[in-house]
Amino acid sequence: MSDPRFSDETLVAFVDGELDAQTRKTVEAALVSDGDIAARVTMFRQTRTRIRQAYAQDDAIPVPAGLKARIKDMVERDASREKDTITSPPEVIPFTPATGSGTSKRKPPARWIMPMAAAGAFVAVGIGGFFAGGAGQSPPQIDLNVAGLNVAGLDQPGIVPALESLASGQIIRIEGTGDRLRTIASYRDPAGSLCREFEVDETGHSSVVAVACVQNGIWRVQFSVSSGQISETGYAPASSLEALDAYLLAVGAGAPMSLDEEAAALSTLR
Amino acid sequence: MTLDFGQQLIDFLPNLHRFALSLCRSGDIANDLVQETCEKALKSQHGFEAGTRLDAWLFKILRNCWIDRLRRTKTRGTTIDITEAPDIVGTDGTRTMESRLMLNATAMAMDRLPDDYREVLLLVCVEELSYAQTALVLDVPVGTVMSRLARARVKISQLMGIETVSARSSDKSGSQP
Numbered sequence: 329m330s331d332p333r334f335s336d337e338t339l340v341a342f343v344d345g346e347l348d349a350q351t352r353k354t355v356e357a358a359l360v361s362d363g364d365i366a367a368r369v370t371m372f373r374q375t376r377t378r379i380r381q382a383y384a385q386d387d388a389i390p391v392p393a394g395l396k397a398r399i400k401d402m403v404e405r406d407a408s409r410e411k412d413t414i415t416s417p418p419e420v421i422p423f424t425p426a427t428g429s430g431t432s433k434r435k436p437p438a439r440w441i442m443p444m445a446a447a448g449a450f451v452a453v454g455i456g457g458f459f460a461g462g463a464g465q466s467p468p469q470i471d472l473n474v475a476g477l478n479v480a481g482l483d484q485p486g487i488v489p490a491l492e493s494l495a496s497g498q499i500i501r502i503e504g505t506g507d508r509l510r511t512i513a514s515y516r517d518p519a520g521s522l523c524r525e526f527e528v529d530e531t532g533h534s535s536v537v538a539v540a541c542v543q544n545g546i547w548r549v550q551f552s553v554s555s556g557q558i559s560e561t562g563y564a565p566a567s568s569l570e571a572l573d574a575y576l577l578a579v580g581a582g583a584p585m586s587l588d589e590e591a592a593a594l595s596t597l598r
Numbered sequence: 599m600t601l602d603f604g605q606q607l608i609d610f611l612p613n614l615h616r617f618a619l620s621l622c623r624s625g626d627i628a629n630d631l632v633q634e635t636c637e638k639a640l641k642s643q644h645g646f647e648a649g650t651r652l653d654a655w656l657f658k659i660l661r662n663c664w665i666d667r668l669r670r671t672k673t674r675g676t677t678i679d680i681t682e683a684p685d686i687v688g689t690d691g692t693r694t695m696e697s698r699l700m701l702n703a704t705a706m707a708m709d710r711l712p713d714d715y716r717e718v719l720l721l722v723c724v725e726e727l728s729y730a731q732t733a734l735v736l737d738v739p740v741g742t743v744m745s746r747l748a749r750a751r752v753k754i755s756q757l758m759g760i761e762t763v764s765a766r767s768s769d770k771s772g773s774q775p
Contacts, residue, residue, distance in 0.1 A: 335748070336748035336749075336751075336752060337744040337745055337747075337748045339748075340744065340747050340748045340751055341729070341744060344722060344729070344747075346728065346729050346744075371751075371755050371760055372751050372755075374755070374760050375719075375723070375751045375754055375755050375758075375760065376722075376723045376751075378704045378758065378760075379704055379708065379719055379720075379723040379724060379754070380723050380724050380726075381704070382702045382704035382705045382708070383616060383705070383720065383724040384724055389612065389615060389616050389619060390612075391611045391612050391615045392615075392625070392629060394629075395611070395615070395629045395632060395633065396608075396611060398633060399607065399608060399611060399632070399633065399636050400608060402633075402636055402637065402640060403604035403605075403607060403608060403636075403640065404604075406604060406640045407604055
């Protein structure tokens with residue numbers, strides 16, 4: 329009969345090389361004299377071998393090319409930021425569809441902003457600014473001094489053309505300043521106005537996330553938050569943008585457009 | 599240091615993707631989980647303690663992402679079994695992957711296991727983490743890793759027809775909860 333001293337836990341740990349030397353020797357001795365223990369050890373060894381073989385083959389589960397490309401891009405951008413020794417602003421990589429076709433894969437309205445790993449205190453810095461000029465006018469003018477408050481980071485001439493042309497999920501560097509603008513999503517407000525959420529990373533400063541809508545041919549900033557510095561740990565709660573979520577919910581923002589819908593909407597501006 | 603970290607992250611993508619799939623069993627969700635994990639890892643790379651294993655650390659981040667996602671969306675109740683819905687695949691070729699994997703009897707047996715069995719088997723047998731590292735990733739005592747692993751191995755051996763065995767009671771010393 330098998331030795332009752334050896335539970336399955338012990339025998340599995342033996343196979344996995346997790347036993348202390350003393351216990352291992354005891355099991356080895358028992359293997360010789362107890363066929364039942366030997367059979368169980370063989371079974372546990374076979375499970376390990378077969379599972380490993382099934383999963384660990386190089387081509388068993390290839391990483392999707394699109395995913396790999398996105399991660400490489402993320403790593404490269406991270407490395408270039410490190411080189412510049414700039415305190416990193418929050419990075420946002422929206423889960424945009426891999427292609428422009430098909431329906432939107434984004435989250436339902438209540439959570440349509442991808443959880444941005446942006447840390448620190450968010451402070452609302454301005455509501456109601458507007459981009460004078462904009463659709464149909466050239467060159468676009470920016471006037472964001474609202475009652476003496478400058479809407480940080482948004483008073484740059486390159487923003488309006490980008491909002492009118494850039495598909496969501498893309499990044500451009502704004503001429504002159506070197507700041508980066510990233511389009512995040514597009515949607516329509518209850519009045520049917522086209523709105524875009526975007527982020528501007530000011531070189532060497534914090535970044536600003538904003539929502540602007542086209543009203544009578546003019547881009548108006550509806551909402552903007554300035555993020556603080558990223559935390560040391562980098563583990564930023566998704567709740568950092570609760571204010572933005574609350575705003576979107578409050579104004580009844582529609583679901584984010586698919587890239588096709590967005591392209592069609594943008595084409596009407598030009 | 600950063601370049602090395604980034605390269606290590608890229609090199610580790612197959613493992614992360616594999617683990618993500620074993621958790622959520624959906625190509626699209628697995629892609630999201632891997633991407634989210636990489637974002638968090640890059641942001642907190644300076645908090646990573648040199649000398650500890652990067653793989654266990656990354657697996658833990660990924661698993662936490664998955665748990666967060668379950669909490670947020672309560673997906674667990676509606677998670678679609680890939681074997682029952684082969685059309686639910688990712689946008690970049692995951693259909694090929696899953697069907698190929700599912701042709702494998704072992705993978706089919708793995709798919710029929712409870713989630714906590716499957717993840718412990720993957721971490722120990724495929725990713726070759728130690729019990730201590732696995733306990734860290736799963737946030738359970740080592741004794742729990744051992745007992746789950748033993749039960750999971752008995753169960754999958756039955757599913758795979760390796761041998762008809764019944765589980766034995768655990769150590770008299772009672773090493774696990």
